[in-house]
Structure formats: structure tokens, C-alpha cells
Amino acid sequence: MKLTTKLLAATAIVAASGAHATDLEVMHWWTSGGEANAVSKFADAWNATGNVWVDGAIAGGGDTARPIMVSRIIGGDPPAAFQFNHGRQAEELVEAGLILDITDVSEAEGWADIITPSSLLDSCTYDGRVFCVPVNIHSWQWMWLSNAAYENAGLDVPTTWTEFAASADALREAGVVPLAMGGQSWQQNGAFGVMALALAGQEAWLAVNQDKNAEVVMGPEYTRVFEAFGAARSLSDGLNVQDWNQATAAVIDDTAGAQIMGDWAQGEFALAGEVAGTDYSCLPGLGEVALLDTGGDAFFFPVTGDPEIEAAQKELAALLLSPAVQVSFNSAKGSLPVRPDVDLTTVNECTQKGLDLLASGAMVPAGTQLLAPDTVTQLNDLMTEFWSTPSMTPAEVQQQYADIIADAE
Template sequence: MKLSTKLLSATAICAAGSAGAVDLEVMHWWTSGGEAAAVTKFADAWTATGNTWVDGAIAGGGDTARPIMVSRIIGGDPPAAFQFNHGRQAEELIEAGLILDITDVAEAEGWADIVSPTSLMDSCTYDGRVFCVPVNIHSWQWMWLSNAAYETAGVPVPTNWAEFMETAPAIREAGIVPLAMGGQPWQQNGAFGVMALALAGEEAWRAVNVDKNSEIVMGPEYTAVFEAFGEARELSNGLSVQDWNQATAAVIEDTAAAQIMGDWAQGEFALAGEVAGTDYSCLPGLGDVALLDTGGDAFFFPVIDDPEVQAAQKELAALLLSPEVQVAFNSAKGSLPVRPDVDLTTVNECTQKGLDLLAAGATVPAGTQLLSPDTTTQANDLITEFWSTPAMTPAEAQERYAAIIADAD
């Protein structure tokens, strides 16, 4: 198959259907400095087609933005496009017939052949039809470390979780917070998920998240995770921030030694002029289990009863996966492209680590692909309660988490 030919023909079809300039409102929650720089790459590419990107950014992250987006859609005032994560977040909207079927674009573009891993297209497919376009691969499985913080403390930069814990007292003695953590539930639950995969191991993690095996939650592998998470919460004392990028800023400013956060943090490091390997280090899988969860972002397009708008929506869908746009956006975002046929020879060493893991097939599905939004919300609420309640024991949190998994859908 000649992808370039398919791309040109599909784009021509879409462009022909939207011959006039079209304004498309695009809703998303990319509002930090690095995120805003990345989404501008999409907006600039769309503007270059003669159309207009009407930016509908919502501050506060996905937990804040998703209800607003859903309300707009079911209320009859939908945007032309909106960002959700890969996975099950849009299932009910699709079932209600509120999301545009873009199977024709996916087939014309050959997405089934160029999007990797295949789980990303699976997440956009419902009853054999395609309803979204995946635009990146984001993985939670990273720890970011300030090289200067460890130099100040006189200890080596850790290469795994055990070394991180061993160096934490020296970091604290140097007046630096060992672990930066924001105040939003998704951040704490995300960090817990990283620790679960790294410390319990892939087999136990899959048993819990894929098979929904609550007995494994109560086993020794997850006991170790809950105990480690209980220890970690003490390491964040001394830093009170809410947003994830504020926690990342503490690592950039060397007032915190480390942060467990997805690879979108790299957008903040890049914006601050930080150099991977020189100013900061990165540990996939906390240095213990080098796997990436293949989460990320996708764009969905609400059904709008206007042929011109629908044609423009499909034109935008094709554009988002074009090679040039994939390189520009993901290079700025700190994420990995969903198509492996693009040139990323200039990426930094942390992104290269991610690309190497992706090429080796060292991946697992993301939680948003495995757990329903309701189950995820329950887990968020429990883990943030555990994080912020020193009186709650690891054993108590473990038992309640097992109950959530037992009822997971």
C-alpha cells in the first residue's frame, strides 16, 4: 500500500466537501505552558488549510473538562471536536448516536495499517465502526528527577525505586522535598498505578486491571504496593500545589527531587529549556519494570447537522494524523506519535527510551482502556483519600481497593 497516495486522495475528498473556510470549535484541556505550545501545532496546521481553529481550552484537567464537554454535547450545543483519552470515556455518547462515524476517513487513510499499537485503534472502534482519531501515545510510567537536587544533596541520581527511597533522607536534609505531588485525585491515582505496575509486576497488574481479580489485590504483591504508597505520601510533605504542572515546576526549579508523572511532563521541561540527561533524568517503570502503558489522547467529533461542518470535521481528522503534524505536535507535547513511520531522529534521550520500548513491544494497555469512568472515579477518590489521610492504613486502603476491583465493569 502507498500511504502517501491514500493520504492525498482522502485529504482531497475531505477538502472538496468543505471548499469554503470553516470555523471549528475544538475543546481540550491542554492549558499548561507545554501543552499550550503543543496544541498550537494543531491549530497552526488547521489554519494553514484556510480554515479557522476556534480554541475551546478548559483549565483544570480532564476531570473538570469532560463534564463540561458532555454537557455541551447532550445539551445540543456541541463543539466541532473535543479531546478525550483513548478508551471508554465516550462510550455512552457513541451509544446515544451523538458522535460522528469517521470510518470512511480511517479506511481511506489506512489508519489500521499505520497506527501502532493496534490497541489505539481498538479504543476508537465501537461495533466495528471508527469514532475517533488517536493523536499521541502518552504513558504514565515515568519518574522525573532533578539532577541538581541530587547534586546538592550529595547523593547519586537514583536508577530505581529502592535507590530513590534510600536517598530520600539526604534529600530532605538538604531542604528539598523528595517527591512532588499535586492535589488532584487523578494525579495520585496515576502515581499509584505506576507503582503498582513497577512494584507488583506485570503479571499481578494484568490480573487486577485486565481480569478484575480482587484476590490478587489482597495478595502479597499489592500489599507491597500499598505499603510503598503509604511511605511515599510522607515524602511529599513540604510542597503544597494543586496542578500537575506546578509539581513539575518544583522539579524544574530543583525544590523537589522527583515526580511520578506521565511523559507530558516533558513539555514543561522543554518549555523551561531543560535538557534531558543534563538537567533532569527519567526512569521508565520507576527503573524496575520498563513498560509503557499506551494511553494518550484522541479527538472525537460530535454529530452536527451541517454537511459543510461534517466535511471539515473529517478533513481535520485526516490532518491530525498526517506525518508532519504528528512530528510537530508530539515533539512539543513530550508524547510519542501513533504512527511509527515518521522521522523523530532529533528527539531527546527520554523520548528515545520511550520509542525503544514501543518498538520492542514493551507495552500494556492504559487504565482508561480497561476500566470504566465510574470505576476510575471510585479509584481516584479512594487513592486520594488514602494519600491525604495519614490515619488510613495501607491495609484499610487495600481492602477498599479490592472491593472496587471486584465490582469493576
Template structure:
């Protein structure tokens, strides 16, 4: 399929109902500011601009934890943007329930989203009381270990095939002045790493008992104790990272200053921007090479209610454009994520993306914790693991008890 031709045809299709006079600027806020992320966002902007409207970029530096309060404050304060990024899940739930988010049900029905968006949980996360409030744009999975082939070559050990081999190789890396595991200082990074370790070590059933069923007894039990032991290994291996942002930690791997990083598949965008080739310069291990299961988290765009006919019409155009086949291909190839629709051609995908597509096709998936926990419970979890990774004196026993308490009160 010629996707440039498809994009042109799509642009003509979605722009047709609106005259040039109705075309308008639309501010879009998001937190995609790393090099790889910016390249991906440019594809979304290009697709929307092709409809005759204009994407006004409202990037907010920092992570989602930094950006979301700003976005929410603007929406609740009467200064809404045209569209805004949130993660799949419950982050915009209260805004939608308060009537501050636009109902996209008509757009979704016209575009046939229920038939094409896979897995169905993505659209379900957008649905409240039967109405659809967001347009999913990607599937991001957290469950990856990214390894620097050069770092292990310098250390004189083979590139690990799984988490246990990685832990065993840590002393050899340290002997060469290489940080075994890069972890940035943002709380969501350490919390995410723990979630990845849980799926790999304790398995899907235990993960879902804890985060989906909110089973505090399981959270306090022996299977999760094994996960905390692994988290303690990760804490020890990450000593000396001394970076804040996730992409700075990824850069430590890219430059061979760190052996590896537990990070979502969005890290691929940084490797691609640096000109590195999967399987040659770096190795990716889904499920840490232990348990090949990926989460179907990711990103969606919500559209605040705006009392402006032209902008409201442009919101519908943008929603349709984001899910369109050509946009899905161009964006996700740059972002390192998987498309939300299974009817697109990803022949250009690299080895790591193909691994993710294969796991997705097999149905070896879980929902991300953003989909399973409220924003408040997620924040409590992030605070705990931020402290755990930063404070070596916190015992695994104390940390597990606090974790079980969080799960006991989670919603």
C-alpha cells in the same frame, strides 16, 4: 524528510475536495493549558488552519476530570463543539452508543489508519460495533520518574537509578529542605502514581490480573500489599508538596525544590519549555528504573454529530490532519508523547523520548487504566488514592481492602 514541505502538501491534499466557500471555523475543546501543552496544541491548530479551515480553541482550564463533564454536558445538551479531546479508552463510549458522535470509519479507511496506527489497541479503543469514532493523536505513558539533578547534587547524593535508591535518598533531600516527591492535589495524580508503582513493583502480569481481569483476590493479596507499602513511602515523601496542578508539581522538580515526580511523559513539555536538557538538567527513569514497561494510553479526538454540512466536512479534514505524518511529528515533539504511527522520523527526539520509543519497539507495553476500566470505576479509584495521600491516618491495610472492593465491582 522535509516535514514543512510535507505539511504543505498534506494541507493541499486534504483541502482540495472542499472549496473556499466550504471552509469553516471549528471549535475544538481540550484541557491542554500548561505552557508545554499549549505549545503542542498550537501545532495542531497550525496544521488544521493550513487546510483553509480555522481551529477555534476551546481550552478548558484544569484537568480532564474538570473538563470532561463540561464537554459531555454540552454534547448531551445540544451545544456540541466541532471536536473534543478524550483519553484513549471508554470515556466517550456512552456518547458514541447514543449516536452523538460522528462515525469516522470512511475517513479511517481512506487514510489507512488500520495499517499505520500502532499499537492496534489505540484504534480498537476508538471502535464500537465495528465503527471508528475517534482519531488517536498520541501515545502517553504514565510510567516515568522525573528527577532533578540539581536537587540531588545539593543533597550530596547520587542521582538515583531506581525507586529503591530514590526512597533511600529521601532523608538527605529533606535535610536540605527539598521535598523528595512532588505530588499535586488532583485525584488522578495520586491514582496514577499508584498504578505506576504497581507495574514497577508487582509487574505486568499482576497489573493485568487486577485491572484487565478484575481479579479482586489478587487485588487483596500479598503482591498488591507490597505496592501499598511503596505507596505509603510515596505518601510520606510527598508531604509538603502543597500544589494542586500536575505542572506545578513538575515545576517543583524543574526548580530543584523537589527531588522527583512520578508523572507521565507529558512532563517533558514543561522541562523543554523551561530550557532544561534531558540527561543534563534532569533524569528520566521509565518504569521507575525497576521494570521498563510503558502504557499506551494517551489522547484522541472525537467529533460530535453536527447538522451543518460545511462543519461536518471540516471534521473529516481535521481527523485526517491530526493523524497525518507532519502533524504527528510537530505535535508529539512539543508534547513529549510518542506518535501513533510508526512510519515517522523522530530524529529530533530527546534522550527520554528515545527511551520510550525503544520500549515501545520492544513491545514492552500495557494498556492504561482508562482503557481497562469504566469512567465510574476509574473515579472510585481516584477518590480512594486522593484520600490515601491526603490522610496519613488511613492504614495501608484499610486502603487495600477498599481497593479490592473497587476491583470486585469494577466494569
């Protein structure tokens, strides 16, 4: 699939890209089974143009991959494209002039009229210029539950966090770990963020993450969250895994009752042949507050100084948002497309819940769009320390959390 006629007419450089095949190295951290299946949809579509997708997957997740990508870029050996979360992660690279301006592609393709919600394109825009292409909407705000684990324990599948917490003892008696949690720090902080939005509510969550209001962190709404998160620490005892997809596998294998994880977990369920509503259930907003945060992934394109590479980079940027590619990729990834004009009539019931929430406007920006990367790192470290230190009290972590938010940019 090539660029639209409008874009070909708009830039001679892009028009020249169709003349011969171009190899593009694309770096990303999608290495689990479901993620690899999803990214192959991008690769297949790019290769079908006669160009070549050179896969630069980095295992270990974003915390491992991002420093490697940045090192390549500032070291003068950049890939042609790289995945970050859309938001503030690439600000310094853009400010340093190391990222290709793709405003011409955005304007020619009409991204401002296509991409929904508009905050996704805003997250790619710096000083009025567009520097990345958002490719999906990923929301952290989900809990996934094993239907068989509950059935075997003689329990109904919970419909809220409150019901889930009440079911934990009975799950233990049935030999099931109530809550699957991996060991990476972003998982603990991510789960806390889900609980904060679900239990403290939208107003308090926005006051903390958007307005950086440390007083709200110390208020009664967030006190409830810290206490609930503290009580949840023991629910993962008995499951010793590191990666998020290993925790998802415990839910798939029915050895864990539930997992708080973003909708990318659906890629693992799909790859395992699990059927939403039959083998597993899903609770947006933990069944307490049905809201989605509109995070996700975007591709940035480093400046290379090579006109041929630049033309191919812009061609790839447009292809990633083409309707057919949006459907194939997001269907495999478990995410939602960034354009609402594509046919998703065959999606499962969990994805449909997400689409319905987006259509109703029940959404907030993702933390990565509101908090600087350094702040996110500090919160990741704090919440994983709390999760793994039973002697650390909710009141202690609450004060430290408030201190970080008070200093946040």
C-alpha cells in the same frame, strides 16, 4: 495540508470541504505552558489550510473538562471536536448516536496499517466502526528527577524506586522535598498505578486492571505496593501545590527531587529550557520494570447535522495524523507519535527510551482502556483520600480498592 487524493475521491462531502474556510471549535484541557505550546501545533496546521481553529481550552484538567464537554454535546450545542483520552470515556456518547462515524476517513487513510499499537485504534472502534482519531501515546510510567537537587545534596541520581526511597532522608537534610505531588485526585491514583506496575509486575497488574481480579489486589504482590505507597505519603510533605505542572515546576526549580508523572511532563521541561540527561533524568517503570502503558489522547467529532461542518471535521481528523503534524505536536507535547513511520531522529534521550520500549513490545494497555470511567473515578477518590489521611492504613485502603475492582465492569 488537505486530505489525501484517495480520501477526496472516496467521499464527496469531504471533497466539498476545500471549497471555503470553516471555523471549528475544538475543546480540550491542555492549558499548562507545555500543553498550550503543543496544541498550538494543531491549530497552526489547521489554520494553514485556510480554515480556522477556534480554541476551546478548559482549565482544570480532564476531570473538570469532560463534564463540560458532555453537557455541551447532550445539550445540543456541541463543539466541532473535543479531546478525550482514548479508551472508554466516550462509550455512552457513541451509543447515544452523538458522535460522528469517521470509518471512511480511517479506511481511506489506512489507519489500521499506520497506527501503532493497534490497541489505540481498537479503543476508537465500537461495533466495528471508528469514532475517534488517536493523536499520541502518553504513558504514565515515568519518574522525573532533578539532577541538580541530587548534586546539591551530594547524592548520585537514583536509577530505581528503591534507590530513590533510600535517598529521601538525605534530600530532606539538604532542604529538598523528595517527591513532588499535586493535590488533584487523578495524580495520586495515577502514581499508584505506576508503582503497581513497577513493584507488583506486569502479570499482577493485568490481572487487576484487565481481568478485574480482586483476589490479586489482596495478594502479596499488591500488598507490597500499598505498603510502599503508604510509605511515600510523607515524602511530599512541604510542597503544597494543586496542579500537576506546579509539581513538575518544583522538579524544574530543583526544590523537589522527583515526580511520578506521565511523559506530558516533558513539555514543561522543554518549555523551561531543561535538557534531558543534563538537567533532569527519567526512569521508565521507576527503573524497576521498564514497561509503558499506551494511554494518550484522541479527538472525537460530535454529530452536528451540518454537511459543511462534517466535511471539515473529517478533514481535521486526517490532518491530525499527517506525518508533519504528528512530529511537531508530539515533539512539543513530550508524547510519542501513533505512527512509527515519521522522522524523530532529533528527539531527546527520554523520548528515545520510550520509542525503544515501544519497538521492543514492552507495553501494556492504559487503565483508561481497561476500566470504565466510573471505576476510575472511584479509585481516584479512594487513593487521594488515602494520600491525605495519614491515619488510614495500607491494609484499609487495600480492602477498599479490592471491593471497587470486584464490582468493576
